[in-house]
Amino acid sequence: MPTSKATLRTCKQGHSYYKTSDCPTCPECEKNKKPEAGFLATLSSPARRALLHYNIDTVKKLADYTEAEILKLHGIGPASLPALQKALKEAGLSFKKV
Numbered sequence: 001m002p003t004s005k006a007t008l009r010t011c012k013q014g015h016s017y018y019k020t021s022d023c024p025t026c027p028e029c030e031k032n033k034k035p036e037a038g039f040l041a042t043l044s045s046p047a048r049r050a051l052l053h054y055n056i057d058t059v060k061k062l063a064d065y066t067e068a069e070i071l072k073l074h075g076i077g078p079a080s081l082p083a084l085q086k087a088l089k090e091a092g093l094s095f096k097k098v
Contacts, residue, residue, distance in 0.1 A: 004020040006019060006020045007019060009024075009026075011026035013026065015027075015028040039062070039084070039087030040057065042086075043080055046075035047076050047077070050073040050074055050075030051070075059087050059088055059091040062084060062095075063091075063095065064096060066095055066097070067095045069096075070084065
């Protein structure tokens with residue numbers, strides 16, 4: 001399997017970083033965006049971005065979706081479900097039933 005060569009990039013904020021894919025996301029900018037509290041803080045960056053892309057920024061909004069609908073979002077995988085279920089349970093909510 002051929003290995004990809006990392007290229008040096010600079011984001012709009014001036015951070016320099018190396019990437020092997022064409023993903024334009026700056027790791028430093030992403031680290032600075034991570035919330036310090038709330039259910040979104042427990043998720044990986046791709047999972048958090050997926051939810052925010054669909055304006056799912058509260059557990060109440062999360063409860064409007066089924067597990068299957070959330071799993072279909074690009075960036076959300078089975079590893080994210082326990083954190084989401086825990087956040088819903090702590091708020092007295094659950095995923096929407098089919």
